[in-house]
Amino acid sequence: xxxxxxxxxxxxxxxxxxxxxxxxxxxxxxxxxxxxxxxxxxxxxxxxxxxxxxxxxxxxxxxxxxxxxxxxxxxxxxxxxxxxxxxxxxxxxxxxxxxxxxxxxxxxxxx
Amino acid sequence: xxxxxxxxxxxxxxxxxxxxxxxxxxxxxxxxxxxxxxxxxxxxxxxxxxxxxxxxxxxxxxxxxxxxxxxxxxxxxxxxxxxxxxxxxxxxxxxxxxxxxxxxxxxxxxxxxx
Numbered sequence: 001x002x003x004x005x006x007x008x009x010x011x012x013x014x015x016x017x018x019x020x021x022x023x024x025x026x027x028x029x030x031x032x033x034x035x036x037x038x039x040x041x042x043x044x045x046x047x048x049x050x051x052x053x054x055x056x057x058x059x060x061x062x063x064x065x066x067x068x069x070x071x072x073x074x075x076x077x078x079x080x081x082x083x084x085x086x087x088x089x090x091x092x093x094x095x096x097x098x099x100x101x102x103x104x105x106x107x108x109x110x111x
Numbered sequence: 112x113x114x115x116x117x118x119x120x121x122x123x124x125x126x127x128x129x130x131x132x133x134x135x136x137x138x139x140x141x142x143x144x145x146x147x148x149x150x151x152x153x154x155x156x157x158x159x160x161x162x163x164x165x166x167x168x169x170x171x172x173x174x175x176x177x178x179x180x181x182x183x184x185x186x187x188x189x190x191x192x193x194x195x196x197x198x199x200x201x202x203x204x205x206x207x208x209x210x211x212x213x214x215x216x217x218x219x220x221x222x223x224x225x
Contacts, residue, residue, distance in 0.1 A: 040219075041218055042219050043154075045214070045215070092212045098167065101153055101154040
């Protein structure tokens with residue numbers, strides 16, 4: 001089946017630093033999504049991208065849908081302690097519009 | 112607004128026992144997804160429903176797993192008999208067709224099979 005390669009697997013950063021993570025695939029996706037999962041909770045949708053080349057922001061978060069439709073990145077600016085969690089990318093393809101999830105990036109923000 | 116509700120939040124059972132996980136969709140949503148999350152395999156889609164009808168159950172691991180939607184707002188995922196390798200966090204998510212990509216996840220059920 002389709003697979004998403006998400007990197008890095010984990011990140012340790014200082015509060016105030018910017019963060020960047022990305023997802024790549026050998027397959028084309030029609031939609032890219034970024035979710036955040038806090039400990040003990042389910043994933044929460046952060047940003048949805050629907051067009052190749054699209055750049056979308058949500059507060060300090062910015063995500064882009066790659067031109068080739070095979071990749072996406074998420075940037076977090078000026079990180080704060082509550083940014084801690086696991087960030088997942090997800091791609092949607094086909095008429096069934098099912099989500100394929102990346103393996104996640106564990107973000108730790110050090111004070 | 113009430114989000115997706117799952118119960119129980121935690122379940123510990125012995126191998127061979129039947130386990131039933133429950134999910135209540137967000138009011139007005141008509142698509143329901145069951146996922147399993149493990150360290151080894153990440154988030155995997157098990158099955159999803161549109162308007163109470165199972166559309167794709169290719170992710171269901173084996174016949175020990177079954178899912179139903181007895182009505183438009185409620186679903187169950189049953190494992191019978193349970194095995195230790197079923198230990199995982201099980202999430203359900205709901206969405207409003209056709210915007211299936213915008214899924215809202217419940218808090219999950221943490222299942223431990225001893």
